[in-house]
Amino acid sequence: MENNNWPESGDFVVCSVKDVTDFGAYTTLEEYGGKEGFIHISEIKAGWVKYVRDHVREGQKIVCKVLNVDSSRRHIDLSLKDVNEHQKRAKIQDWKNEQKATKWLQFVSEETATGEEELQTVIHQLLDQFGSLYAAFEEAAISGADAFTEIEMKDSLLDSLVQTGQNNIKLPFVDIAGFVDLTCYLPDGIEAIRTALDAASKVKEEETKIDMSYTGAPRYRIKVIAPDYKKAEAVLKRAADIAIDTIEQLGGKGEFHRHNDTVKA
Template identity: 65%
Template sequence: MMDNNNNEWPNVGDFAVCTVKNVTDFGAYVTLDEYGDKEGFIHISEIKAGWVKYVRDYVREGQKIVCKVLRVDPTRRHIDLSLKDVNEHQKREKIQQWKNEQKASKWLQFVAEETGTDNKTMKNLKAIFSEEFGSSYSAFEEAAMYGMDAFENIKIDKSLAEKIAKIAQDNIKIPYVEIAGYLDLTSHAPNGIEIIKEAMKAADNTKENYDNDVKINISYIGAPRYRIKINAPDYKTAENALKKAAENVISTIKELGGKGEFYRHIESASV
């Protein structure tokens, strides 16, 4: 079995996924799912803002909840928690993160079985992923986007990298972001429409630098304005591709005797 954080303790201020084990008149005892089922306690004053008459009105045995860590005392093996200090957005975000890490743990277990890798090596790998990517799931996300190249700057066995990249690309849909800008393109030549079309084709040359990770689309809004839309794996790549594509279009139309201007936001343009 993979390590399940039996020796780790949460930090004050962390959000933790908990399972309610016992509800009393003065609070609720829970176990922290991500920390080897260590026990924590939610005092009645931390259940909900305002006066609480019956704790069981808000939590029940077996329920999964998200709590904020208030105090940690490893020597007494005691953790104080708050339920009221967690808003809905924080709850949803934490639950999704927890589910993602559960997926990553299962995938790593499969990797270990398929490659015959021992538990100590996999534990070290999880530590590396946490340090380099923030979490194991984030490492899989990077592998889904970039394959084995995601691990080129860290020490990891090639067979592990190959298996992780394969699992990641089979199971994770690469998240794409979309941004847009605007081009004003004009040409007073008799074949001005053809010149503008030729200039817009130059935007496609940008994709050669991104290994098919970037999609570029230009649509007509109304003379002389065109909308240039970029889909890419992340905002940094998208912004860079948008800038390069616009530069290619503008340089091409100028070479053909026309004019071109780029605006990141349409409200910045003067009509």
């Protein structure tokens, strides 16, 4: 990843303590190419601090909050006391996730013989769209190749990225299914059914995926994968309603069934 970027005031950053002095501690920022930051003794801990070494030591990994950045002087002021335990745990987890994602992307580039320049171009696009590499792999696990329609990359790279995300990220998702019976006896009835299914499949909701499949005339299965049952049920109902509304507008009929075993033959 590129290291010419700088953190912003208010960001939480993972640091390695480099040098401890009587008036504070010098650190290197793990996510920013080892740029140096400084924690003044007044920002070590709330209250009076007699010895900085009682609170931090060389080689220690800590999470700090960025107070000020002066890129012209290459200086970053940090605070340790402004980070609570929850923020620390969340930041450490994000950092670990991004380290894993960086390794996965390196594997993808080697597997697809992707050059460094091409890889950096893709990295910039992924960061712009998803905010982090790990989030990009999460989207790959959720939505497959559909998550990357706005990013230009060769097919082999796309396939490897999606496969790697799906192999490595196991998200807490539920999947449910319902069924729609769609009939249309007009001369263009088959095309009307296709139109209805296509409209239903285009229902979009964050972190959800819809699959449509044929189970036997006149029944079609709608499968929804979502983070929780409430969202899954809402998306399933919306997709079914759209399929039914569309087929009825085109001169056919539609009916929704939530569970296959309760549907009349």
